[in-house]
Amino acid sequence: MQNTLSTPALIKSTVIALAIAAIALVSFILPAEYNIDPTGIGEKLGLTALANTTVTIEQQEQNTDTLELSDSFDITVPAGRGIEFKFDMRQFKKMKYEWSTEGSALYFDLHGEPEGDTTGYYESYAIATLAEMEGSFTAPFNGVHGWYWKNKTDQAINVKLKVNGEYTLIGLKK
Structure with missing residues (x-):
């Protein structure tokens, strides 16, 4: 028998994945590619220098x-x-x-x-x-x-x- 996730579990997983993607976008991708660093993490990690x-x-x-x-x-x-x-x-x-x-x-x-x-x-x-x-x-x-x-x-x-x-x-x- 195949295990399936319930609708609430799928929604929860999707929200978590979106949150992780948003954090990666704001913390790493935007500072390194576009010199946009709203959190200041990109500068501390030296990523803004790349942009x-x-x-x-x-x-x-x-x-x-x-x-x-x-x-x-x-x-x-x-x-x-x-x-x-x-x-x-x-x-x-x-x-x-x-x-x-x-x-x-x-x-x-x-x-x-x-x-x-x-x-x-x-x-x-x-x-x-x-x-x-x-x-x-x-x-x-x-x-x-x-x-x-x-x-x-x-x-x-x-x-x-x-x-x-x-x-x-x-x-x-x-």
């Missing part, structure tokens, strides 16, 4: 002779967090870059991940803690290339990034 990550594209120019792009970005690295900002590049394509903060140093790893790799492999091109850097690199393989910045301070840090080269913008990876 505060912003990227502003200031310009994009394309040189049709070489297919080179030039872009400028304002990227906010939340306090105590790390973010990745990426580009898709083909093997042997070049990128010139220049980035700076307003004085606060960030830990960073400029690296690439081969296209199609499922092992988690990545190749680092530069790792340091600096407030600015300028350089260029040639993509050693087809794949995703870019920066991981880690903000170890208790204040958000703005990064101004300028790039020029042959790439397709991916942008912020969460």
